[in-house]
Amino acid sequence: MNCPLCNSDQIHRSPRKTLGHKILSLFNKWPYRCYICGHRFYLMQEKRDEGEATPPLQQS
Ligand SMILES: [Zn+2]
Numbered sequence: 735m736n737c738p739l740c741n742s743d744q745i746h747r748s749p750r751k752t753l754g755h756k757i758l759s760l761f762n763k764w765p766y767r768c769y770i771c772g773h774r775f776y777l778m779q780e781k782r783d784e785g786e787a788t789p790p791l792q793q794s
Contacts, residue, residue, distance in 0.1 A: 737768035
């Protein structure tokens with residue numbers, strides 16, 4: 735996946751915190767943010783079985 739603005743692959747998925755994010759998740763849409771240019775955008779989330787036990791990206 736790449737940023738649609740600068741085409742960087744330095745993007746990360748925003749953590750799901752808000753009700754809005756939960757609603758978006760129902761449509762398999764997730765907010766992403768580009769580390770390089772700071773652009774925020776939405777991508778379709780690949781549906782993987784059930785559960786989110788091991789999120790691929792975790793901000794510490
Ligand atoms: Zn970017």
